[in-house]
Amino acid sequence: MDQFLQLLVAGLATGAIYALAAIGFTLVWQTSQTINFAQGEFVMLPAILALAARDLLHLPFWAAAMLATAVFLLLFGVGFKRFLVDPMLKHGVLPLAIATMALSILMKEGAKDGYSAQAAQFPSMVPEGTFSLLGAAVSLRDVAVFVVAIAAIVALQLFVTRTRLGRTMQATAQNPTVARILGVRVERMILLTFLINAGLAVFASYLISPIYLAKFSNGEVIGLSAFIAAIVGGFNQVRGALAGGFIVGLVDNLAAAYVSSGYRTAVPLGLLVVFILFKPEGLLGRREERTV
Amino acid sequence: MTRVLEVKGMRKYFGGIRAVDGVDFHVNKGEILGIIGPNGCGKSTLFNCILGQLTPTDGEVLLEGRPVTGLYPSELAKLGVSRTFQLLQVFPTLSVRENLILAGQEHRGTKLSRLFGRGDAGLTDAANRMIAFFELDHLADQKAGGLSYGQQKLLDAAMAFMAGPKLVLLDEPAGGVNPTMLAALKERLEAINREQGATFVVIEHNMDFVMSLCSRVVVMAEGRVLAQGTPAEVRADPAVVEAYLGH
Amino acid sequence: MIRRLDPNLVVIAIAAPLLWFIPVGFKAYGLYVVSLWLVMAIAAMGLNLTLGYAGLKSLAQAAFVGIGAYTTAILTKNHGVAWPVAFLVSGALSFGVGVVLGFPALRVKFHHLAFVTLAFAMFVFLVARNEEWLTGGVYGFSNIPRPVIFGLDLSRALPFYRFVLVVTVGLSLAMWWLLRSPWGRAFQALRENWMRAASLGVDIRTYTLLAFAIGSAWGGFAGALYAPLVEFIDPAPFAISASFVMLLTVVVGGSGFFLGPFVGAFLSFVLPELLRATGGWYLLVYASVVLILLVFSPTGILGLVERAREHVAQRRAAEMRAAARPMLEGSEAR
Numbered sequence: 001m002d003q004f005l006q007l008l009v010a011g012l013a014t015g016a017i018y019a020l021a022a023i024g025f026t027l028v029w030q031t032s033q034t035i036n037f038a039q040g041e042f043v044m045l046p047a048i049l050a051l052a053a054r055d056l057l058h059l060p061f062w063a064a065a066m067l068a069t070a071v072f073l074l075l076f077g078v079g080f081k082r083f084l085v086d087p088m089l090k091h092g093v094l095p096l097a098i099a100t101m102a103l104s105i106l107m108k109e110g111a112k113d114g115y116s117a118q119a120a121q122f123p124s125m126v127p128e129g130t131f132s133l134l135g136a137a138v139s140l141r142d143v144a145v146f147v148v149a150i151a152a153i154v155a156l157q158l159f160v161t162r163t164r165l166g167r168t169m170q171a172t173a174q175n176p177t178v179a180r181i182l183g184v185r186v187e188r189m190i191l192l193t194f195l196i197n198a199g200l201a202v203f204a205s206y207l208i209s210p211i212y213l214a215k216f217s218n219g220e221v222i223g224l225s226a227f228i229a230a231i232v233g234g235f236n237q238v239r240g241a242l243a244g245g246f247i248v249g250l251v252d253n254l255a256a257a258y259v260s261s262g263y264r265t266a267v268p269l270g271l272l273v274v275f276i277l278f279k280p281e282g283l284l285g286r287r288e289e290r291t292v
Numbered sequence: 293m294t295r296v297l298e299v300k301g302m303r304k305y306f307g308g309i310r311a312v313d314g315v316d317f318h319v320n321k322g323e324i325l326g327i328i329g330p331n332g333c334g335k336s337t338l339f340n341c342i343l344g345q346l347t348p349t350d351g352e353v354l355l356e357g358r359p360v361t362g363l364y365p366s367e368l369a370k371l372g373v374s375r376t377f378q379l380l381q382v383f384p385t386l387s388v389r390e391n392l393i394l395a396g397q398e399h400r401g402t403k404l405s406r407l408f409g410r411g412d413a414g415l416t417d418a419a420n421r422m423i424a425f426f427e428l429d430h431l432a433d434q435k436a437g438g439l440s441y442g443q444q445k446l447l448d449a450a451m452a453f454m455a456g457p458k459l460v461l462l463d464e465p466a467g468g469v470n471p472t473m474l475a476a477l478k479e480r481l482e483a484i485n486r487e488q489g490a491t492f493v494v495i496e497h498n499m500d501f502v503m504s505l506c507s508r509v510v511v512m513a514e515g516r517v518l519a520q521g522t523p524a525e526v527r528a529d530p531a532v533v534e535a536y537l538g539h
Numbered sequence: 540m541i542r543r544l545d546p547n548l549v550v551i552a553i554a555a556p557l558l559w560f561i562p563v564g565f566k567a568y569g570l571y572v573v574s575l576w577l578v579m580a581i582a583a584m585g586l587n588l589t590l591g592y593a594g595l596k597s598l599a600q601a602a603f604v605g606i607g608a609y610t611t612a613i614l615t616k617n618h619g620v621a622w623p624v625a626f627l628v629s630g631a632l633s634f635g636v637g638v639v640l641g642f643p644a645l646r647v648k649f650h651h652l653a654f655v656t657l658a659f660a661m662f663v664f665l666v667a668r669n670e671e672w673l674t675g676g677v678y679g680f681s682n683i684p685r686p687v688i689f690g691l692d693l694s695r696a697l698p699f700y701r702f703v704l705v706v707t708v709g710l711s712l713a714m715w716w717l718l719r720s721p722w723g724r725a726f727q728a729l730r731e732n733w734m735r736a737a738s739l740g741v742d743i744r745t746y747t748l749l750a751f752a753i754g755s756a757w758g759g760f761a762g763a764l765y766a767p768l769v770e771f772i773d774p775a776p777f778a779i780s781a782s783f784v785m786l787l788t789v790v791v792g793g794s795g796f797f798l799g800p801f802v803g804a805f806l807s808f809v810l811p812e813l814l815r816a817t818g819g820w821y822l823l824v825y826a827s828v829v830l831i832l833l834v835f836s837p838t839g840i841l842g843l844v845e846r847a848r849e850h851v852a853q854r855r856a857a858e859m860r861a862a863a864r865p866m867l868e869g870s871e872a873r
Binding site for chain 3: 035037083091092095097099101108113114224260262263265272276
Binding site for chain 3: 343345364365366369370374375377381382383384385386390393394395397398399403406407408451454455
């Protein structure tokens with residue numbers, strides 16, 4: 001029971017981070033049909049950038065992290081849209097998806113060659129230590145990660161539902177054509193979703209890297225988990241991505257403990273396959289009209 | 293007279309919408325039957341139910357007296373039921389000739405003989421004959437995607453006849469085709485009907501086209517059969533005039 | 540009617556003897572790189588069938604190379620099975636697994652299919668890493684024997700390279716035959732318009748499974764050559780990023796072009812080795828080249844060549860029309 005409770009909290013913490021990545025994933029999918037196969041690398045890279053800035057420019061860590069955030073938002077928020085998505089999208093969804101695969105290799109190799117092939121310690125932004133909950137020693141960091149991630153998601157949700165800009169963005173995501181007719185500056189709104197995606201990735205990166213260490217290859221598992229979370233939750237739903245993130249985080253952590261640590265990734269994957277075959281619209285998604 | 297196709301009590305509901313609501317008709321051998329009706333009367337849904345694209349809510353389809361309800365489109369095709377689509381459906385990167393060969397290839401031999409044998413020889417000849425018949429000679433080696441709309445419509449129709457089908461269902465063959473091309477298409481269809489005794493069902497909006505091509509017409513409205521008979525009879529039917537011709 | 544020779548066949552006929560003799564002076568490393576190029580071209584050829592011709596998005600081709608490589612390593616090293624038998628078993632096993640993986644393709648399309656195949660690729664990788672009793676785990680297999688075939692010892696680099704070349708030519712010809720047969724046409728019909736294909740009697744279920752299975756079998760064949768080529772295998776080269784690279788290989792070469800896989804494999808597997816000599820960063824350079832290329836020509840290098848050729852043909856046709864116009868106007872005036 002103690003162990004179960006620990007796993008539960010750890011699962012919710014990683015799940016919240018997966019949810020951050022999955023929400024970004026669904027946002028860019030909604031606004032510009034981008035299946036971003038580099039989403040995992042988006043979460044991997046900011047931490048590496050921060051460490052590189054600290055080590056190479058001899059900056060204090062907080063300054064390095066801020067510099068890395070700015071650079072990342074510029075390159076992978078604005079640059080990603082302007083120089084990859086915009087020119088590729090007119091060729092279709094598939095060429096764009098393939099281009100993001102190339103981008104994922106580029107980011108991974110860039111991190112490996114440009115910074116390090118080794119895993120590196122990443123300073124935790126939240127307190128370490130444990131506290132006792134119902135007799136179980138629960139990691140304070142897990143709880144903090146969970147709280148911070150959820151706070152970010154709630155803030156995003158408030159932005160989307162309560163502010164004029166957020167509502168416009170949401171409307172654009174749901175129907176760009178109508179939004180354009182209504183005089184929305186669609187391009188700007190799409191750019192905003194890309195910036196939010198990059199921002200969420202930075203957040204996820206700084207939260208997860210203290211747990212799993214910062215390493216160039218981290219993107220594979222994170223990316224896969226984000227895809228699974230997005231699909232299981234419902235491909236075009238922010239709420240779905242959140243639910244999916246928690247499910248994947250929990251399943252992942254419980255499988256590692258109770259099934260086999262070697263196959264921990266396989267269990268969420270099995271979940272993914274079952275969903276795709278039997279409930280392709282996901283838990284909360286709407287079934288897309290089948291064309292005959 | 294043998295009935296090539298018989299449709300009994302066909303119904304198709306989408307939730308509360310009764311797209312097809314109890315339709316009965318038959319097609320005799322060698323006949324050209326027209327199905328007309330205003331937009332949204334259920335013609336295309338009826339077609340898709342007959343052809344296995346949609347599963348009917350209720351009803352039966354008989355091909356030469358044998359039940360074929362719910363068979364896959366490819367299985368129906370092998371039993372000799374062929375079709376064209378409302379929207380253009382050719383294979384754009386294959387040449388005109390390859391489109392036609394493809395349309396015929398699955399009807400002879402087995403999968404293995406198609407892989408290892410020289411199964412193409414007869415098909416190429418058949419495709420060339422079809423190309424000549426539809427006067428597409430100068431386009432035979434061009435990619436189908438590069439053809440004009442009317443030419444693609446001709447190719448689309450030609451593909452439906454490649455396998456020597458018992459029955460061909462044409463979904464709005466005249467839609468978007470210019471008058472010259474339309475006359476050519478009509479002439480070809482009549483010639484195939486006359487020479488090979490081929491049986492057609494045609495769904496169409498273009499009244500002149502249907503009335504001059506078909507020997508018998510079924511008029512649909514709101515998912516039901518409103519009237520059927522020769523073009524002259526249908527034209528004179530007050531209910532039809534009211535519902536469809538009267539505007 | 541004289542049949543025009545297929546240019547693809549002409550290229551094979553000219554390239555095969557050239558490739559037989561050109562690398563004679565190469566050192567062992569050079570021969571390894573050229574062999575790797577051919578082996579990966581075989582795997583890409585399989586994916587080109589599945590993706591390029593039949594239009595089914597698979598992200599698992601490297602996993603099939605892995606299945607073939609492990610099968611061959613286990614059979615030849617641990618059980619002393621002759622290589623040709625291991626080769627056939629590798630292909631057959633991949634074919635069988637490919638059939639099973641094809642079933643989701645009957646239900647789901649596009650990105651969902653890509654994710655199912657991605658999940659499968661990950662699963663294969665996990666099995667290779669975890670099942671030490673079978674695969675040697677992270678340490679893998681070393682000293683995989685190179686075959687002796689019909690008394691020919693292929694342990695040295697040049698004979699082995701030539702052997703790879705012979706197998707490559709054989710598999711290329713088989714693929715060529717397949718693609719120009721009615722099956723090839725049916726696969727393309729599947730890609731372009733499966734609904735219309737079905738209405739013409741094309742059994743889309745069987746052809747979908749076949750497209751998956753045959754493409755996978757080529758992956759298995761490539762694996763059967765890969766294992767004795769590198770003589771050491773571990774799970775890393777069959778990870779999901781390797782399947783990404785396989786997909787990029789096909790697309791960059793020219794998806795749906797018969798020779799695309801050879802062009803793509805050159806870019807993906809030979810170019811990095813050439814760049815390796817210039818120090819690190821080679822995969823970075825490779826990925827950048829691929830990205831730039833994709834932005835400019837999403838149909839790949841051969842797509843670019845085709846576009847250029849069509850452009851020239853169109854200009855020539857326009858010139859001919861322009862030359863003919865005075866005559867036309869003259870006849871109308873009459």
